Amino acid sequence: QVQLVESGGGLVQAGGSLRLSCAASGRSFSTYNLGWFRQAPGKEREFVAFVRSDGITYEAKSVKGRFTISRDNAENTVNLQMNSLKPDDTGLYYCAARLEYTSHYDVPARYDYWGQGTQVTVSS
Numbered sequence: 557q558v559q560l561v562e563s564g565g566g567l568v569q570a571g572g573s574l575r576l577s578c579a580a581s582g583r584s585f586s587t588y589n590l591g592w593f594r595q596a597p598g599k600e601r602e603f604v605a606f607v608r609s610d611g612i613t614y615e616a617k618s619v620k621g622r623f624t625i626s627r628d629n630a631e632n633t634v635n636l637q638m639n640s641l642k643p644d645d646t647g648l649y650y651c652a653a654r655l656e657y658t659s660h661y662d663v664p665a666r667y668d669y670w671g672q673g674t675q676v677t678v679s680s
Contacts, residue, residue, distance in 0.1 A: 565674030578651030603662035
């Protein structure tokens with residue numbers, strides 16, 4: 557069983573920055589494939605970014621160049637640095653883990669474990 561706990565959300569003005577962190581349990585953290593998703597009220601859960609167990613990263617087109625995902629295997633954390641935030645980035649941000657790699661890393665149903673989410677609100 558893997559437990560994921562997100563932190564770092566908050567209220568920020570447009571153009572500002574936030575750094576989200578997700579702490580994971582488990583002895584095999586370095587082998588996990590990890591993603592960030594977000595969900596706005598009334599909308600479906602949306603892919604944001606993904607980092608493979610080997611460190612290769614992928615970002616959604618809507619955040620590319622503004623958001624950076626990274627992992628720290630020594631601390632068992634995955635981070636999401638969010639810069640140049642826009643009101644459209646508002647939502648509940650979730651961390652997710654999959655034990656085996658999948659090319660469908662942007663599909664929520666492919667993940668084995670989820671955190672409880674942390675709220676990000678960007679004001680205009």
